[in-house]
Amino acid sequence: MAATATPPWTPDQPLVRIRDVYKSFGDNVILGGISLDIMKGEVICVIGPSGAGKSTLLRCINALVPIDRGSILVENQEVHDPKLDKLALRRKVGMVFQQYNLFPHRTALQNIMMAPLHVLKRNRAEVETLARALMRKVRLEGKEDFYPGELSGGQQQRVAIARSLAMQPDVMLFDEVTAALDPETVKEVLNTILELAKEGMTCAIVTHEMGFAREIADQIYFTDRGVVIEHGPPAEFFTECKDPRTKQFLSQIL
């Protein structure tokens, strides 16, 4: 990788530093100057009403969506930079989607192996060992040779998590990963994420599962219309929120 002018990142700095980020689609303002920090090992949950720009925010972090204005630093690397090496950034940032987006023509194991094999060009035997270990980690041992269509939604989502982990990212983004799931399979996916967080993985989670957010988050951010209204650790956030919009949202959802 080409040497960059930015100073090397040290763990005392935010792993992800978002400052005054603006993003519009046409006249539709999605992000209106949003700022937040994610430290290494920290788990943040972003909550808020639909259309608050939560998913867009996550997509901006790994440059799936370009931002209009502001700054996003991932390990001191500016994402809002036309010369950005997007592929290098995306190796550091894993993402899991609401619709899993597994590759239907490949088995669960192959889904996990593809990126390390073809993007990181790692040795096949090594990658297969890693992939099998990840299948165990997400409690899907024995399902290695199943195609996504043969797995339940919750199982598919856990394969998607394993697939993302196979790139050994520094931070994981979860975009409403249980929103498309049946209630009974939600828990198995949330447990997987919880275990991951306990191991020290840095996570940014967009979710509507308040109980889960309360349990897992170090910081909860309430966003509306593209800005952070307020934030705080879950214990305080849920009991002592001050803004009327936060109160209204929580009263509707809890």
Next chain:
Amino acid sequence: MIAVRDGTLPVLKPFRLAGTSPPALRLNARHGVLIVLALAIAVFIGDAQAQPGSATPSILETLFKWTPLLGQGFALDVAMSFLAMGIGTVAGVFVGLALLSLRTPTRGLAWVVTQIFRNSPWLVLLFYVMLLMPFELRIGGLTIPLPDWLKATFGLALPVMANVAEIVRGAVRSIPFGQWEACEALAFTRRQTMWMVILPQCVRRMTPPWMNLYAILVAGIPLTSVVGVSESMTLTGDILSSEGRNELLVPMYLYLLLWFFIYCYPIALATTALERRFQVR
């Protein structure tokens, strides 16, 4: 909330617009056999009407006599169709990918090529290729002859290419956007995404229209008789002029039609069967 209880991804199910269900009147295998039978009976009746006791051999005997020659011609038809389809498919995949290119000039050029070859009469393209291609190629000291049938095959490969390009473009467009997004998030390059994730998923979707195109191509191969390729259609004409019997005209062409029908019909059946299978799953 979308039901995922059956373990299938709703997103990946083939999308079908309401009201596009196939028409109520459907042809099936039985109809095909009936058509073949009707043709055979027509030939037989024609045969029965031939004057009995005359020295000239009966129509059926004549057809039988010329069958080996006709078979040779038909073999050339099949060979040309394979070659034209092969060349057209490979070229078409690349033109189709160019249609999806992010670079405007590439996309524009591919669009022009596709439109020209898709919207021109095959016969006109055939004439152009016959006129524009030399009868032999000289590369250094090596001379490669280009016989008429090969030139004609190239001519027919052009519309095949344009149609395959459209099939590829349509199939790639039909893959859910989430697949692209997932690949991007995993740091795949656009090329890797296309060749490893998108195109393999397109094969299923492309197979029925591709087979359909092949059946249309086979039916179009006798066009090459107009530019003098001695395939089955040309040979049928030769046979008729050498026999010089007017009553042979209808049965002979019917017989040729049967050859094509028997070759193309199973392809049409398989296409329908595949289409149905991909729709249900």
